Amino acid sequence: MGKNFLYGFLVCFIYFTTASPMDVIASPDSVMDCIAEENCDEENRNVEPPENEKIFSEDSNQGLVLFDLIKMVFALILVIALIYIVLKFLNQRNKLTPKGKMVENLGGISLGQSKSIQIIRVGPKVYVIGVGDDINLLEEITDEEVKQELINNMNVTNDTMARSLLPSFKSNGANTNHKKDFKRLFSNELEKLKQNRNDLIHNQKEDKHE
Numbered sequence: 363m364g365k366n367f368l369y370g371f372l373v374c375f376i377y378f379t380t381a382s383p384m385d386v387i388a389s390p391d392s393v394m395d396c397i398a399e400e401n402c403d404e405e406n407r408n409v410e411p412p413e414n415e416k417i418f419s420e421d422s423n424q425g426l427v428l429f430d431l432i433k434m435v436f437a438l439i440l441v442i443a444l445i446y447i448v449l450k451f452l453n454q455r456n457k458l459t460p461k462g463k464m465v466e467n468l469g470g471i472s473l474g475q476s477k478s479i480q481i482i483r484v485g486p487k488v489y490v491i492g493v494g495d496d497i498n499l500l501e502e503i504t505d506e507e508v509k510q511e512l513i514n515n516m517n518v519t520n521d522t523m524a525r526s527l528l529p530s531f532k533s534n535g536a537n538t539n540h541k542k543d544f545k546r547l548f549s550n551e552l553e554k555l556k557q558n559r560n561d562l563i564h565n566q567k568e569d570k571h572e
Contacts, residue, residue: 468512481512488512492552500551 468488470480477494481503488503503509 483513492555494552498552498555500555 466483468481468483470478470493472478477492479500480491480493482489482491488509490500490503492498492500503512
């Protein structure tokens with residue numbers, strides 16, 4: 363519907379900007395006629411246009427000025443309408459565009475050389491991963507309040523965000539004191555995850571052999 367409305371405006375704009383009243387001008391006498399009639403120039407000088415032609419000429423000029431004014435006003439209204447339509451279309455397209463990136467790093471904390479804990483968002487899901495010699499998934503954050511707090515505080519420093527989420531994956535019941543050695547905790551969790559993954563792979567291989 364918006365496209366049809368735009369096309370209609372364009373057609374009207376082209377019509378009113380190109381259409382104009384035609385002026386009819388009588389052609390003067392030809393050169394041969396003037397040569398045949400020696401008094402051509404004298405007659406032309408003595409002949410004055412009738413009074414009704416003067417009035418018609420003045421009315422035509424006034425009509426042209428009025429028509430040009432109407433055409434200018436209509437063109438201005440058309441331009442404003444087109445600008446409004448374009449802005450509305452761009453606004454609608456921005457609303458349909460998903461905000462933010464599909465994969466986004468929400469923060470992290472360094473645990474030593476080449477080792478860190480990172481919090482990433484993949485679409486609507488938030489994960490805690492360990493980055494070292496390889497990358498391992500530590501936990502998926504399913505608490506909606508925690509996820510919303512992370513998204514609302516994306517401008518907070520990485521250390522602050524990461525430290526606020528570390529207690530969520532301390533499944534070994536360790537002390538939640540912030541002065542605890544995070545590096546040792548991360549190493550323990552990483553080893554447990556590796557061991558669980560190896561056990562799963564080993565069990566899958568045994569099932570295939572059976």
